[in-house]
Amino acid sequence: MSVLYALRYLQVVAVVPRLCSAAFVAAVGGAAVTLTMDPSAAPEALAPVLLLQMFAASSGFAVPARRGYYDLLLTSGTPRWQIAVAHYLASIMPGIAAWVCVDLLELAASHGAHRTAVATGTCLAFMVVSTVAWVAAIPVSRSAAALGWLLCITVQPLASLVSPLPLLGVSLGRSDLPAALTVVALTAATAAAAVVRIMRGDAPLEASQ
Amino acid sequence: MNDVLISAREVSARYGRREVFHAVSFHLSANQSLGVIGPNGAGKTTLLRILAGLLTPSEGDLRISGLPPRDAVGRISTAYFAGDFTLPGSVRACDWGSLATGEVLTPERRRIRTLSRGSRQMLGLRTVLARPHLGLIILDEPWEALDPDGARWLSSTLAAKRDRGAAVVLSSHHLHDLAGVCDAYLFLVNLRGTVLKAHELSPVGPVTAALLTDMLERLRGDRTSTLRAVS
Numbered sequence: 001m002s003v004l005y006a007l008r009y010l011q012v013v014a015v016v017p018r019l020c021s022a023a024f025v026a027a028v029g030g031a032a033v034t035l036t037m038d039p040s041a042a043p044e045a046l047a048p049v050l051l052l053q054m055f056a057a058s059s060g061f062a063v064p065a066r067r068g069y070y071d072l073l074l075t076s077g078t079p080r081w082q083i084a085v086a087h088y089l090a091s092i093m094p095g096i097a098a099w100v101c102v103d104l105l106e107l108a109a110s111h112g113a114h115r116t117a118v119a120t121g122t123c124l125a126f127m128v129v130s131t132v133a134w135v136a137a138i139p140v141s142r143s144a145a146a147l148g149w150l151l152c153i154t155v156q157p158l159a160s161l162v163s164p165l166p167l168l169g170v171s172l173g174r175s176d177l178p179a180a181l182t183v184v185a186l187t188a189a190t191a192a193a194a195v196v197r198i199m200r201g202d203a204p205l206e207a208s209q
Numbered sequence: 210m211n212d213v214l215i216s217a218r219e220v221s222a223r224y225g226r227r228e229v230f231h232a233v234s235f236h237l238s239a240n241q242s243l244g245v246i247g248p249n250g251a252g253k254t255t256l257l258r259i260l261a262g263l264l265t266p267s268e269g270d271l272r273i274s275g276l277p278p279r280d281a282v283g284r285i286s287t288a289y290f291a292g293d294f295t296l297p298g299s300v301r302a303c304d305w306g307s308l309a310t311g312e313v314l315t316p317e318r319r320r321i322r323t324l325s326r327g328s329r330q331m332l333g334l335r336t337v338l339a340r341p342h343l344g345l346i347i348l349d350e351p352w353e354a355l356d357p358d359g360a361r362w363l364s365s366t367l368a369a370k371r372d373r374g375a376a377v378v379l380s381s382h383h384l385h386d387l388a389g390v391c392d393a394y395l396f397l398v399n400l401r402g403t404v405l406k407a408h409e410l411s412p413v414g415p416v417t418a419a420l421l422t423d424m425l426e427r428l429r430g431d432r433t434s435t436l437r438a439v440s
Contacts, residue, residue, distance in 0.1 A: 068295025
């Protein structure tokens, strides 16, 4: 059994609920309308996709594992690190697909004149949001994570400090590089810690505790 | 004599401060089956999850083919099923069935939550038991909610898999399901584990549910019961 089996398993158990996937489709539809009217409005069109990604990638691992939903996967012989990687990919993939769709829409609407959807700031925002959301939700339920994100993006001054929205469409300059690299390194470190947590973590059945 | 597949020495489990069981020891070889018996909360599910590599014992040493259980599931094809409630309700039955081997186990397209409890149990059992070359089968209350046909299918499938070399560990509240099926019985009572081989329980003839019930009652009433209790 391999990472491909884990990906198929996690797709079958719908790590990202179908409602979230439908929301991404709606966000891409909205982006198509926005970009048709104003091809330079990609940052505005991407904002709902980024916010949805915050909730979609917060798929949670421990809670479904404690319900026994991952028993078949965890006893399949697939190495735990591959299960963790597959869980990460399955959690972030719908949001990344929506992001790519918006990029293609921007490309088509502007006849190749704009690519703000893949500006360095946008890439950094999507990478950090996807990863941090996945990592933060590993030990908690999706609803608990959603509650946390709602507080983060609405309560001031926290919201203005952590909101990734200002990064959308921004091309980072040389002077931003040290800060951006630090953020990337910290994000990668938390992702590695989350993988280790899944590898070593127990999955006691809720009913037997 | 068969090689020992599972070797548990002084294995203990706890959730936080609450001790579930203490210093449980047993051995199990391939081609053998072990029945785990005990009252509610005795730690049967916990022990089975430790064997499946889903939990780590708080103390003691548990080896499967010489490896910790979590590593062993990568080497030995393992079937583990904890009951119908562990199946995600939103998944279609046909999709779940295909997760064992990729082949279609059932054409049923309804979502799992809409199936009867017995159908869910059968789906879960058939899926894990469809894995090829099973070396270890761990089933928690497998006969629960099955109709007589399903129960007969399960018993015959387990016997066939065991005869082909699998070690089988089962737990059940219904002692008549386990009676006569297992080569040894592990009684989890009062935090302790007591292992009795079938011939120790019943030197003549098969082990009956009445014998298992009697032994369970004896162990419940006597915290220091050991093997000597039967002789």
